[in-house]
Amino acid sequence: MSYRPFFGLAREPFSADLRLDEIMQTEDIKGVCQRLEYVIRIGAIGLVTGEVGAGKSTALRWATGQLHSSSHKVLWITATSGSILEVYRQLLAELDINTAASSRAVLTRMIRQQIINLAVNKKQQPLLIIDEASLLRLDVYTELHTLTQFQGDSKPWLPMILAGQNNLADNLLCRTAVPLASRIVARSHLKAVTREGMEQYIQHHLRVAGLKTSPFEGQAVTAIHQGSGGLFRKANHLARGALIAAAAEKSQTVTAEHVRLADSELL
Ligand SMILES: Nc1ncnc2c1ncn2[C@@H]1O[C@H](COP(=O)(O)OP(=O)(O)OP(=O)(O)O)[C@@H](O)[C@H]1O
Ligand SMILES: [Mg+2]
CATH class of the missing domain: 3.40.50.300 (P-loop containing nucleotide triphosphate hydrolases)
Known part of the structure; x- marks a missing residue:
């Protein structure tokens, strides 16, 4: 099953293609x-x-x-x-x-x-x-x-x-x-964002993609924050990849291990 229907995502999450009103006002x-x-x-x-x-x-x-x-x-x-x-x-x-x-x-x-x-x-x-x-x-x-x-x-x-x-x-x-x-x-x-800033960022993109509650565990957020160095584009790839890895295991929660799996695909 594709990861989008699995998590109930209305569109591709963590996208670069944001409307102006979908940009997070940091x-x-x-x-x-x-x-x-x-x-x-x-x-x-x-x-x-x-x-x-x-x-x-x-x-x-x-x-x-x-x-x-x-x-x-x-x-x-x-x-x-x-x-x-x-x-x-x-x-x-x-x-x-x-x-x-x-x-x-x-x-x-x-x-x-x-x-x-x-x-x-x-x-x-x-x-x-x-x-x-x-x-x-x-x-x-x-x-x-x-x-x-x-x-x-x-x-x-x-x-x-x-x-x-x-x-x-x-x-x-x-x-x-x-x-x-x-x-x-x-x-x-x-600047690179803090752990808290990253959590807000992930929540923001999930909302944009139509999800109200986050499937990411706290440690998964920490892993995305660390793995991305607090930078948004890399965080997008890690978060999206982790959703895909979790869906492949039919897991409704995204863990730090899923983030690590996603990270192994990136340069
Ligand atoms: N304020 C924001 N709200 C939501 N998403 C954001 C925001 N800022 C950045 N992003 C996300 O991070 C991605 C990378 O951002 P952007 O392309 O603006 O970075 P950049 O600093 O211009 O990178 P580069 O150095 O490669 O040009 C965007 O495609 C978008 O998904
Ligand atoms: Mg740029």
Whole structure:
């Protein structure tokens, strides 16, 4: 028997595919939201750092989801290890501009015109999110801040959030990144959650999947907390895998042993 009907789960549990209103509003997420609003208000740069799977992209999705789409335009790009031209092309695509141009000067002019058009003419505040920014090359950090400068750096038309793993902060300490780093005014660091936070997280996802009571024993929760290091993506895999292992044994309770079985499947 498949594990979902066995536990009475209405949908795949511990999913990455959450609607905005299904995202758990942790203190960390609220902190990201406040900093994002501050960064927009003063037209500066913000950082969101954290380990792999700590919830950075989800936090930003929730925080940007709180902005009114009539008054804000979120430009979301996922960084690559390519050159700054790659960033410009991604940004133009987000601005719905098609171009075959390849000169930096032409591309940046097109970006700037469209940003001014949005911010000044359409009264729609742009916000640039660069997710996975820890992948950006050092020479890209050197040039990136020029995108945020309008009228001699006096107009806050393109606030920016950089999100990435912890080494993002180290990369920004590099000398050539100083102009970019000096514009950073807020930083959220998403920490691993505590044992109690993990319990709430598991309960939350079970509720989203339609379960009111948790089949996880206390020790199973502890095993998920330890096995995941308090990080959400790994916790998802452990919790889902443990449900599958328990169902295979026709056990309605999920034990620490089921979590260990699930863990043996993961890298
Ligand atoms: N606040 C939350 N509420 C519910 N689920 C969450 C929350 N934050 C994270 N998750 C879950 O954890 C998973 C991983 O989160 P996310 O992709 O945001 O991490 P990340 O820090 O961006 O990881 P990476 O470093 O790989 O980019 C999500 O797919 C989601 O299932
Ligand atoms: Mg992410």
